[in-house]
Amino acid sequence: MMKRRDWMRMVCVGGLLLGGGVGCDLLQSARSPELKLPTRFVEKRQSAQAGTLQQALTSIQGLYFGELELVAYDYRPGVTIPQTGQHFGGNGTRDWSYWVVLQSGHDAARDNVLQPGQQIDISALDNGYSTPPEQDFVDQVGSFDIDLFEVYLYRTGVISNNTYYGMNADGNGSPVHPLHKYPALASLDDHFCAPEFPGQPSNIQDVNVFFVRSDWFPRSVVVNTRQEATTSPPRLVIDHTSIPLTPDQESLVLSLVNNGTQRRFYSNLLFIPFSGPVSVDLTGTGTPVGGGTTPAPHHYVAGDFRISVNFDLSDIIDESATDLSVPRVRYKGDAQHVPFGLSVSFDPL
Known part of the structure; x- marks a missing residue:
């Protein structure tokens, strides 16, 4: 059987994606190459470290990511105006537009470490795989709402x-050693375990963290899905949620997991609210979408702002459920199962 890591290498490159069975030939369409979504991971320590914790649990030197993919989503149900990219599954959709900030499936997106007080420039990792919107989308739509x-x-x-x-x-x-990109760390002893995420099943390999506009999800929520075996093509259904969902939330989640990019699994999801949507002007004019003279509070011109995914690594291990002699590691979460102090911000450059 092909390893998943190898399978991900074979997936063709995508930029701003639309479901609908669109193929890789769209990559040759006219594009606006200056459009980017500059993004970084930032470690911002907020919590004071407790002196009573074990030394092995307080001396966190880094958080390792075996592979990353970052995608912005614009919910545009039923829209038929041309959009760009590919859809990799059998479930076509006209509901979502996608802008891939960092695509998985290449070495630059693998084996990265966020260290205390440091940052990772995600945009520098795209390695040419993340492509801007097609010119038709810029001309006919003009903005992308995150x-x-x-x-x-x-x-x-x-x-x-x-x-x-x-x-x-x-x-x-x-x-290779998981820390092979970092000479100062590449010779450290390494021990295999599947770290556990708060509120998620054990022995999982991945988590899809979705920062979602707060008027849709005012509270963070864990959602787990399973495949419905009797449908063709296979569809995902909601198996578990940490708090009850409204019918509108359920509908949005099901649309997302079944009509998303289909490049990866959508099994273990975490939705974290942010103040959105964030409207990205693709024309460079700074004119608010829909007219007017004053941009909305969350309106930016593409390239004039940066997305920061914020982490706090000062207290990320659940001491009561961690035993390094096994080893077993469980990440600590807040009351709503959010690990690493995760948040997102949109900052003018």
Whole structure:
């Protein structure tokens, strides 16, 4: 059987994506190459470290990401105006537009580490795989509303007390040391385990974190899906939620997981509210969508702002459920199961 890591290499490149069975030939369409969504991971320590915690749990030296993919979503149900990209599954849709900030399936998106007080320039990792919107979309639509922003985390781990614990260790899933990109870390002892996420099933490899506009999801919620075996093509149904969903929320989640990019699994989801949508002007004029003279509070010109995905690594391990001698690692979450102090911000450049 082909390893998932190898399968992801074979997926063709995408930029702003639309469901509907569109093929890879769209990559040759006319594009507006200056359009980018500059994005970074930032470690901003907010919590004071408690002196009573074990040394091995307080000395977090980094959070490891086996593979990353970041996608902005614009919910445009029923719209037929030309949009760009590909849809990789059998379930066509006219409901979503996608702008891939960082695509998985290449080495630059793999084996990255966020260290305390540091940042990762996601835009520098795109390696030419993330493409801007087609000119038709710019001319006929003119703006992209970020209703959701996905940070897909695949095969994670932690560096603690000069030792790595997590996925891709001990030769599991990777022929090289998971920290091989970082000379100061590449010789650390590494021990395999599948870190557990708060509110999620055990022994999972990935989590889809969706920053979602707060008028849709005013509270963070964990959603787990399963495949409905009797449908063709297969469809996902909601299997579990950490809090009850409204009918509108259920409908949106099902549309997303069944009509999303289809490049990855949508099994273990975490929705975190942010103040949105964020409207991105693709024309460079700064004119608010729909007319007017004053841009909305969340209106930006493409290239004039940056997306920051914020982490706090000061207290990320659940000491009561972690045993490094096994090893077993469980990430700590807040009351709504959000790990790493995750938040997103949109900042003018």
